[in-house]
Amino acid sequence: AVQLRFKAVQTQTPAALWENYRLPDNLLPDVYYVTLWPRLQQDDRGLYIFTGNSSVVFRCVKETDLILIHSNKLNLTTAGGHLVRLTAISDAPAPAISSTRMEVTTQYLVIQLNGKLKAGRSYELFTEFIGELADDLAGFYRSEYFEDGVRKVVATSQMHPTHARKTFPCFDEPAMKAVFHITVLHERGTVALSNGIEIETLNTTVDGTAVTITRFEPTQRMSSYLLALVIMFTVPTVFAVQIRIWARRKAVTDGHCAYALNLTGRILQFFEDYYKFPYPLSKSDQIALPDFYFGAMENWGLVTYRETNLFYDPLISSNANKEKTATIIAHELAHMWFGNLVTLKWWNEVWLIEGFATYVSFLGADYAEPTWNLKDLIILDNLHKAFAVDALASSRPLSSKEEDITRPEQISEVFDTISYSKGASVLRMLSDFLTEVIKCYHVKLMLCGHFQAVDTNGTVLLPMTVGEIMDRWVLQMGFPVVTINTVTGQLSQKHFLLDPESLVDAPSQFDYEWIVPVNWMKSGVEQTPVWLLERTFHSEMKTVGEDWVLLNLNLTGHYRVNYNVENWERILNQLNSNHQAVPVINRAQIVDDAFNLGRAKLIPVSLALNTTKFLAKETAYLPWQSALNNLDYFCLMFDQTLVYESMQAYLRKQITPLFEHFRNITTDWTEVPDGHTDQYNQVNAIRVACSTGVDGCQNLTAEWFTQWMQHPEQNPIHPNLRxxxxxxxxxxxxxxxxxxxxxxxxxASIASEADKLMSALACTKDTGLLERYLTFTLDPMKIRKQDATSVIVQIAGNVEGRSLAWNFITLNWRYIFTEYGVGSFSLSKLISGVTRAFSTQCQLDQLLQFKEQNADVGFGSASSALDQAIEKTRANMKWVSENQREIRDWFRAEAA
Structure with missing residues (x-):
């Protein structure tokens, strides 16, 4: 009996390995030799396929009789009765294979051996395979477009984060770095690109088919998710041997790649100086793809982009398009060092690479375009965005436990607002309190918990080590609201929750207490910063007379600020009398903090609304955009109530001076403002003026559009305003x-113009047209898969389309999840976007029913977004019921 029990345990042990989503630590890859042949024509079954073979040389570090290697959706060729061939890189033979099979759930090729692999020895595993070159935008996939009326097919790739296994069997984890030798067979007349530079190109015939064989230089040691392959009909835009931009042939010849090409060299130069390390590769390729789920992907040496994010045409593209191109290129090139050269061990620390790249993208783009003042825009683009998610009880810490992030859908889920935007905000705060004197490579400091900052005289600058400070911001979710009572000087902190009655289930070893750097000013004069090290602290921040105190200068800290009533009144008086005495970033901060404090019941909602009164005199972009972002929430909550009319009247009153300001400085809309953000605020002026009924605005836009309809070949509308x-x-x-x-x-000749038109089509008030437009998202010939979820969200943003979009999702969730589930952001953005305005019991019931009815289908990367939507809906219901009357009365009084 004892022997039988022992044998049973032995047979169960290997099963646990292939049921685990993480690879065991007994094998390490050294080098891959991969040959791929994509077919850009359909076969007899109407399929596009690719064939190939792969050899991986790996080292055994612990004896084992089992090989697990990732493989998914590949048909492997049988040789000698098995799916693989194993040989030893030594005189001793490799153990014989007893069985091979596919484990679909955990995506493994399972190879059972008759003997053991020996520690310290190397082996080679060979496979041949066939895969589908599908249009699912994952792994090795196909993209299509029309050029000169001819349909073109592109073979391209998206291996990140877990799709290399769809292309060839591999150890598909970020720590499993290896050198890749890539060979591609491709149709004559096409160009093949990969991570390395092409070292040999040969025209030949294989199996009666004329092909070109391209071999690439071996890559650096890198993770499988960074591998990239593209085969398409194109020519490059070349700045130097090292830098090339690739795209559809017409896009190249039309000059749409010129701006990206000019920008790349400057940004690479910035990062070489920033990292104090030369660019690590022999070339830098960037390519725009017609079909691509993500904004861009940092494949080492061959960065892939959505066309809208790489192309720029000064006659068609707006300054917002230009900025987006600059910041996205900077983001991806930042990864060439941090993320690619230095790589995460596992996906639980995604924030380190994505938050860092997001933060330094503003630095790199600011270096390339110094007149734009881009460093300030991180406030709206990331910090405020992070606050919105991190104030929920369903938020999460920046860092997760390895064991909590194992399945592919869990990995996709952590590529979210917390990793990107909160990560960037926290690193920006770290950069600020370290000061320029002692600042060095920020993430290095994060990894060196013992680091103590000192100045050149040896004076300790921080109250404790960097690691001790940052652990509070990294290992627990959320952020504090710091409150100052300027009568007593008491400074305090507590966990900020948008719904103070929500329950936080996640325990924190720090009990939701932070080490907070507090920089401040008194009546416009900057004071010596202080550290809030505990829940309460008695400071010298006391005021007399009309003095006012302002905390978190330039919003460098990742926290909100509240004040005693007297100080709030003095700040408001200052804004209404001379708003420019308050720094522009803090004017945006005051509005955003106040509105969110009001939603959290920490101040009256009427006080929050009072922060918008000074806008009648404001012309700067940041405060206006901050206010409009927050008032958008009021529109969502009340656009089907009697409150809405009074709110529109107040907005019309406030926006009219801004509308007239831009009419005057542009000589009746015939010129463009000089400043980058002034151009943005001109757009705000027209958008809000038209939507609230300012005299002459709708006639102006209708006239421009009519002129275009009469002469489609000559669009009279400036790109910024389109x-x-x-x-x-x-x-x-x-x-x-x-x-x-x-x-x-x-x-449309450029993707950014197509994006503007797609968004505009969702603005119609005709529900029949909106329903038709929704059905188009099910047809990739009408709306590309990469754009489908965005179109649905845009329709949901139209009050006439809100219920239509939600009903469409509930009816088609299985299809949507199957077709678009690969996108890290697409599904989560879909759920959060379509449910933004939910604020009734009926809508909450629908959400709960949706979650229950689709449990068998799943929600993938949208799981957290769905939980957050439920939490937000409950919070919205309470907020509306508690505040509707006060808000109605305030708008009625102020609109007069």
């Missing part, structure tokens, strides 16, 4: 305007 004008004209018009915008979408 999104707003298109939406306003389509909303005010009917089927004629909608059909024209759809026709222009089909012929």
């Amino acid at each position: 999104s707003t004008v298109y939406c306003s004209a389509v909303a005010a018009g009917g089927a004629k305007e909608w059909d024209f915008a759809w026709e222009m979408l089909q012929t």
